[in-house]
Amino acid sequence: MLSNKHIxxxxxxxxxxxxxxLETAESFAEVxxxxxxxxxxxxxxxxxxxxxxxxxxxxxxxxxxxxxLSADAINFSASASATxxxxxxxxxxxxxxxxxxxxxVVRHKYxxxxxxxxxxxxxxxxxxxxxxxxxxxxxxxDLYTMKRALGRLEGLRVGIVGDISHSRxxxxxxxxxxxxxxxxxxxxxPTLLPSRPDVxxxxxxxxLDEQLASLDVAYMLRVQMERADGMPFPSLREYARFYGMNxxxxxxxxxxxxxxxPGPMNRGVEISADVADGDRxxxxxxxxSGVAVRMAVMYLLLGGADSGVAA
Ligand code: NCD
Numbered sequence: 001m002l003s004n005k006h007i008x009x010x011x012x013x014x015x016x017x018x019x020x021x022l023e024t025a026e027s028f029a030e031v032x033x034x035x036x037x038x039x040x041x042x043x044x045x046x047x048x049x050x051x052x053x054x055x056x057x058x059x060x061x062x063x064x065x066x067x068x069l070s071a072d073a074i075n076f077s078a079s080a081s082a083t084x085x086x087x088x089x090x091x092x093x094x095x096x097x098x099x100x101x102x103x104x105v106v107r108h109k110y111x112x113x114x115x116x117x118x119x120x121x122x123x124x125x126x127x128x129x130x131x132x133x134x135x136x137x138x139x140x141x142d143l144y145t146m147k148r149a150l151g152r153l154e155g156l157r158v159g160i161v162g163d164i165s166h167s168r169x170x171x172x173x174x175x176x177x178x179x180x181x182x183x184x185x186x187x188x189x190p191t192l193l194p195s196r197p198d199v200x201x202x203x204x205x206x207x208l209d210e211q212l213a214s215l216d217v218a219y220m221l222r223v224q225m226e227r228a229d230g231m232p233f234p235s236l237r238e239y240a241r242f243y244g245m246n247x248x249x250x251x252x253x254x255x256x257x258x259x260x261x262p263g264p265m266n267r268g269v270e271i272s273a274d275v276a277d278g279d280r281x282x283x284x285x286x287x288x289s290g291v292a293v294r295m296a297v298m299y300l301l302l303g304g305a306d307s308g309v310a311a
Contacts, residue, residue: 002300006118006125009134010175022144024296042071045102050076053109058128062105065294093120124301132166138262139172141293145286149258154181159211161187162221162270165194169262174202191232208243212252220245220261220270236269246272258282
């Protein structure tokens with residue numbers, strides 16, 4: 001079990017919770033390598049994916065995770081849902097509650113929507129990304145991926161590079177790294193940093209090249225054109241020149257250092273195609289880990305630990 005019923009942000013998880021999730025995910029990762037990848041653990045329980053913002057990767061990851069644990073997984077997507085017909089989040093919550101679901105995974109363009117939903121419903125709520133706020137399961141799968149690749153989390157120096165101010169991924173990854181004893185360094189031009197980056201609890205740097213040699217992980221963020229008000233830098237070429245990961249920059253990193261990206265990638269902007277497809281890029285490993293980590297989250301939230309199936 002975890003210390004909270006919901007995972008709305010990293011504040012809901014203690015260091016012990018994180019360790020338990022990563023450990024449980026290990027056993028599910030093994031299940032995911034079998035030919036028959038299904039466990040009966042959550043049979044009879046209903047997981048609703050309420051995705052009110054476009055998403056393929058995260059939604060399918062939660063859906064596969066629920067199905068591999070034999071839960072009934074139901075997708076509510078933005079275009080299909082009544083929200084486009086003007087239904088309020090309160091009405092959507094009441095409708096879902098009337099269908100007696102056990103877990104709702106919500107993605108919403110407004111920060112705070114998952115918390116509102118959690119207050120209105122009896123079931124567990126997991127934040128699948130809310131506005132520019134948090135995306136906690138992304139941070140958990142990133143920790144899992146780093147630990148598998150580098151053998152530890154404590155003491156790692158992780159550069160999170162790019163659009164920090166619009167990134168819910170950074171919003172969860174910075175506190176997640178701090179909880180496990182790693183050092184987050186946010187690296188961005190000042191126009192892509194929040195106005196008080198120090199309150200994030202990360203080190204702050206403007207010059208990527210100066211940081212390269214000291215990093216264990218370069219975590220590249222997507223430049224979020226849809227969220228930027230006006231152009232925060234002169235051109236995409238200019239951005240790539242100063243903040244893009246490429247072969248020359250990778251060569252300046254420690255030989256064992258890795259490159260990560262939450263996807264979707266803008267190839268040629270924040271990451272060059274050769275690095276993205278190269279053997280030090282863990283982009284696809286992150287996607288793979290996502291399923292095991294989300295299985296662990298669902299299993300622990302829904303009391304699966306009592307059934308003794310995985311752990
Ligand atoms: C991220 C998201 O949607 O917050 N992607 C993801 O969940 N895999 C990051 C992004 O959109 O850049």
